[in-house]
Amino acid sequence: MYALIDCNNFYASCERAFNPALKLKPLVVLSNNDGCVIARSDEAKQLGIAMGAPYFKIKAEVAARGIEVRSSNYELYGDMSRRVMDILRRLAPSIEIYSIDEAFCDLTGLSSAALLELGRTMRETILQWTGIPTSVGIARTKTLAKAASKQAKLMGGVFAILDERERERLLQAMPLRRVWGIGRRLETSLENAGIFTAADLVRKDDAWIRRRMSITGLRTVHELRGIPCIDLDDQPASKLSITTSRMFGHPVHTIEELSQAVAHYVTRAAEKLRGEKRKTRYLDVFFHSSPFKSPYHAGRAAYALPAPTDFTPTLLQYAMAGVRAQYREGVAYTKAGIMLSDFVARGEEQLSLLQAPADEREETMMEMLDYINRRWGKHTMFYAGAGVQQGWSMKRNFRSPSYSTRLTDVLEIG
DNA sequence: TCTGGGGTCCTAGGACCC
DNA sequence: TCTGGGGTCCTAGGACCC
Helix, strand or coil: CEEEEEECCHHHHHHHHCCHHHCCCCEEEECHHHCEEEEECHHHHHCCCCCCCEHHHHHHHHHHHCCEEEECCHHHHHHHHHHHHHHHHHHCCCEEEEECCEEEEECCCCCHHHHHHHHHHHHHHHHHHHCCCEEEEEECCHHHHHHHHHHHHHHCCEEECCCHHHHHHHHHCCEHHHCCCCCHHHHHHHHHCCCCEHHHHHHCCHHHHHHHHHHHHHHHHHHHCCCCCCCCCCCCCCCCEEEEEEEEEEEECCHHHHHHHHHHHHHHHHHHHHHCCEEEEEEEEEEEECCCCCCCCEEEEEEEEEEEECCHHHHHHHHHHHHHHHCCCCCCEEEEEEEEEEEEECCCCCCCCCCCCCCHHHHHHHHHHHHHHHHHCCCCCCCHHHCCCCCCCCCCCCCCCCCCCCHHHCCCCC
């Protein structure tokens, strides 16, 4: 049996946890660059604010209805997530952190009564210790546990699928789009074939499903039938790729500014890479203008590196060459990014005969850099190439304090 | 004026091999 | 006249997730 623990309206709930004045108020949290809505309190949902709505389109309505607005504050959410996951680790034998606000637990071996009891304990403990409300779904497969958690959300609390009748009832009431693994495209394609609910889908035969939905879709259907195909992954493999990309706060026209932004993302991506104790063999740099306007231009350059590296200056050289090669004058660029992939574990890299091993001084230099920025704050030491003004950096006009991760932002009560 | 960021997996098609 | 079968690797693109 699996449980899925899902934090309700996670980012909105995090904002509320530290600011009681937001309780019971309609509240939305915006994406990076204050672009669009990525979290809504129940009250905001009831007012009809759509997920993903561009902020500039709903601005007037937000003001008129007195809806509270926050820029996203990932330091805060990341820290709250850690606390929630720590609680689950105490309560369950093994957990898989599935996303910032969700985790699966393997609860094999418990009786029905014990399952429900544990689900309630998880929910109550998390609420009490962090202030975050959750929904807990319990079932034989992960896909069904997901479905159960959606039901739990409606009913407020814990929902378990413990027998066949329950499972069938739920599938019957479940529109395709609600199924974990079925997105907009599959929904449309299946509806054209006369399938509208999860119950309709599980009645089709395997060959038909395989053809229509590929092997992943077939797995989903088996899971809906109660046959586990997706195991708990409590030791996730290390990442296959690392991306750092951002929209700009304002359009970027010059190669100088574009280079600065890309250099900034390279240093961030390289930090993440070293944090994973990996080196990369592949660097991809990309930038483009607004897809909502023409003419549209997208530049991209990819490099297979001669030797695996985690050394920021080396990565910067390639990325800057990519910018020079692909930049086009007169384009209003709105976004850029860096992707690293094809990793090897640090210390296990295969060298070629003609190559010198990595320079120890380079490693020491990166260690110092990372240490200083960890100890004294993110931007203490940085590459001049990444710019000092950073006029392109994103907008965050409604940001809340980093209550739990920055000493100067800790709440005062008195 | 203003439309997020970071991932994974699968498939199709081309190049190439024997 | 008759022009196979099986495989790998790579990339681009599509689809999904939160």
